[in-house]
Amino acid sequence: MRILVTGASGFVGRCAVAELVTRGVETIAVSRRPARAEGARTIACDLLDPTAMRRALEEARPDVILHLAWTVEHGKFWNAPDNLDWVAATLHLMRAAREVGVRRFVGVGTCFEYDWPAESDCDERTTPIIPTTLYAVAKDAVRRIGGEWGELAFAWARLFYLYGPEENESRFVASVASRLARREPAPLSRGLAVRDFMHVRDGGAALAATALSEMTGPVNIASGHGTALRDIAETLARLAGRPDLLRIGALPDRPGDPPRIVGTARRLSEEAGFSPKYGLEEGLSDVYAWWASHVKSA
Amino acid sequence: MRILVTGASGFVGRCAVAELVTRGVETIAVSRRPARAEGARTIACDLLDPTAMRRALEEARPDVILHLAWTVEHGKFWNAPDNLDWVAATLHLMRAAREVGVRRFVGVGTCFEYDWPAESDCDERTTPIIPTTLYAVAKDAVRRIGGEWGELAFAWARLFYLYGPEENESRFVASVASRLARREPAPLSRGLAVRDFMHVRDGGAALAATALSEMTGPVNIASGHGTALRDIAETLARLAGRPDLLRIGALPDRPGDPPRIVGTARRLSEEAGFSPKYGLEEGLSDVYAWWASHVKSA
Numbered sequence: 001m002r003i004l005v006t007g008a009s010g011f012v013g014r015c016a017v018a019e020l021v022t023r024g025v026e027t028i029a030v031s032r033r034p035a036r037a038e039g040a041r042t043i044a045c046d047l048l049d050p051t052a053m054r055r056a057l058e059e060a061r062p063d064v065i066l067h068l069a070w071t072v073e074h075g076k077f078w079n080a081p082d083n084l085d086w087v088a089a090t091l092h093l094m095r096a097a098r099e100v101g102v103r104r105f106v107g108v109g110t111c112f113e114y115d116w117p118a119e120s121d122c123d124e125r126t127t128p129i130i131p132t133t134l135y136a137v138a139k140d141a142v143r144r145i146g147g148e149w150g151e152l153a154f155a156w157a158r159l160f161y162l163y164g165p166e167e168n169e170s171r172f173v174a175s176v177a178s179r180l181a182r183r184e185p186a187p188l189s190r191g192l193a194v195r196d197f198m199h200v201r202d203g204g205a206a207l208a209a210t211a212l213s214e215m216t217g218p219v220n221i222a223s224g225h226g227t228a229l230r231d232i233a234e235t236l237a238r239l240a241g242r243p244d245l246l247r248i249g250a251l252p253d254r255p256g257d258p259p260r261i262v263g264t265a266r267r268l269s270e271e272a273g274f275s276p277k278y279g280l281e282e283g284l285s286d287v288y289a290w291w292a293s294h295v296k297s298a
Numbered sequence: 299m300r301i302l303v304t305g306a307s308g309f310v311g312r313c314a315v316a317e318l319v320t321r322g323v324e325t326i327a328v329s330r331r332p333a334r335a336e337g338a339r340t341i342a343c344d345l346l347d348p349t350a351m352r353r354a355l356e357e358a359r360p361d362v363i364l365h366l367a368w369t370v371e372h373g374k375f376w377n378a379p380d381n382l383d384w385v386a387a388t389l390h391l392m393r394a395a396r397e398v399g400v401r402r403f404v405g406v407g408t409c410f411e412y413d414w415p416a417e418s419d420c421d422e423r424t425t426p427i428i429p430t431t432l433y434a435v436a437k438d439a440v441r442r443i444g445g446e447w448g449e450l451a452f453a454w455a456r457l458f459y460l461y462g463p464e465e466n467e468s469r470f471v472a473s474v475a476s477r478l479a480r481r482e483p484a485p486l487s488r489g490l491a492v493r494d495f496m497h498v499r500d501g502g503a504a505l506a507a508t509a510l511s512e513m514t515g516p517v518n519i520a521s522g523h524g525t526a527l528r529d530i531a532e533t534l535a536r537l538a539g540r541p542d543l544l545r546i547g548a549l550p551d552r553p554g555d556p557p558r559i560v561g562t563a564r565r566l567s568e569e570a571g572f573s574p575k576y577g578l579e580e581g582l583s584d585v586y587a588w589w590a591s592h593v594k595s596a
Contacts, residue, residue, distance in 0.1 A: 088387075
């Protein structure tokens with residue numbers, strides 16, 4: 001059993017590779033720039049180049065592909081035309097995969113494909129799919145085609161909110177944790193929005209479990225628990241010992257921000273046998289410790 | 299105003315090009331093999347090759363693209379993996395189009411995207427989209443992405459049933475007309491299924507009108523009228539003067555065949571000002587005459 005992971009140098013890609021290696025799975029880490037991926041074989045490859053992609057596949061000859069690569073430039077990926085290129089590259093990858101004998105393909109989608117219910121959780125089987133950004137529409141389009149094609153066992157892992165060390169500082173958890181670590185004021189909105197947060201190492205482990213399972217169709221990579229942003233910020237401030245630095249309500253609430261984005265974790269738990277290792281307190285503590293050891297005080 | 303048509307040598311592509319030329323529009327006919335396209339400029343180009351596609355676009359510099367090219371091998375295209383390549387090629391074409399200054403893109407979809415209502419007509423605004431073949435899922439995926447992207451004015455022409463001279467003989471109208479022209483028995487099912495038939499020259503003209511309009515979103519290329527297959531066959535047999543050759547009920551009804559696939563023609567009529575030139579009797583007469591002059595009697 002050999003598994004190829006694309007986007008292997010990304011935030012969650014690194015963790016998925018680490019989990020696969022820990023489980024003793026022969027792992028090939030593919031990324032544009034050579035990945036840090038201890039215990040895995042690495043291949044540097046720009047998947048937008050079909051010839052290079054094909055060469056990497058033929059060199060690796062995996063049984064399973066976990067495809068994480070996509071355009072992810074923070075703040076831009078929602079509507080970037082690169083999303084069209086990544087749909088094309090993903091479909092080319094699927095076709096080539098079939099031709100070199102890959103039997104299973106796990107694509108990676110997003111909780112933004114759902115029409116989030118305001119008072120319950122996104123369920124893979126029952127929640128309507130109404131994506132409203134180019135990114136989510138493009139992801140959903142790949143899922144529709146992959147699910148219909150039928151020549152590869154096809155699963156679709158929908159990521160919810162991941163946080164962890166080394167996260168982009170413009171994202172919520174990293175922004176609050178880094179400011180607190182620098183002993184700077186941390187402004188936020190009223191923080192009423194409820195989200196499903198998972199530590200990125202759990203996210204990587206959940207993706208690995210999904211890839212190694214026989215599940216097909218959509219699978220939430222979610223904890224099943226919702227937490228208000230305000231509670232996240234308050235926990236971080238408590239861990240930092242500086243609740244005085246929190247500025248709750250200093251920023252406006254985002255207009256149109258959905259009140260709740262939480263995923264059911266039933267498939268992940270029952271069909272992949274996965275459960276997260278990090279509780280939220282423990283996970284945020286890990287993140288705060290990372291920032292505390294990586295920032296210089298102001 | 300310059301318009302580029304892909305798939306220009308295909309069944310309906312030829313007619314779309316002819317209509318544009320008749321209307322005096324500067325037309326560039328793109329096809330894999332050089333197209334017969336009197337009055338149009340032709341470019342031979344395999345659109346699956348991104349470099350060749352880009353070169354053709356830069357040479358042509360159109361304002362509008364009418365994109366008909368797709369995998370169409372009869373009997374195979376429904377589930378052919380080539381559908382994945384054509385999604386990718388279409389997305390590449392859209393991106394390149396935007397970059398060379400194209401302002402409007404008309405993609406071509408299919409009535410098979412709809413969840414056909416059994417007793418009414420498929421409406422662009424209200425009929426649910428539930429494609430059930432790889433072909434239709436792939437087409438629908440392009441429509442979703444093109445509609446969301448927003449950097450090109452994007453219309454989506456959903457073809458219903460086209461018939462006409464030079465049609466592939468394995469298709470319904472051509473199979474009956476060619477057999478009658480050869481004075482051979484023409485077997486069919488009970489022929490109860492109702493379909494929306496349009497002469498291919500009207501289909502081409504409707505596509506041209508759509509390309510030249512400012513409509514965006516889905517547009518049925520349909521007549522708005524349903525006809526039972528049995529009535530088509532009987533009309534052809536009458537035109538051939540050989541009703542005795544019809545073998546109605548000699549073939550089994552296709553299991554699961556939808557009873558009715560008819561499209562509303564309201565947008566095409568009201569927003570593009572289009573109305574078909576051929577009534578069904580006149581259109582079938584044209585087809586029968588073509589077959590009569592092109593087949594050798596058995």
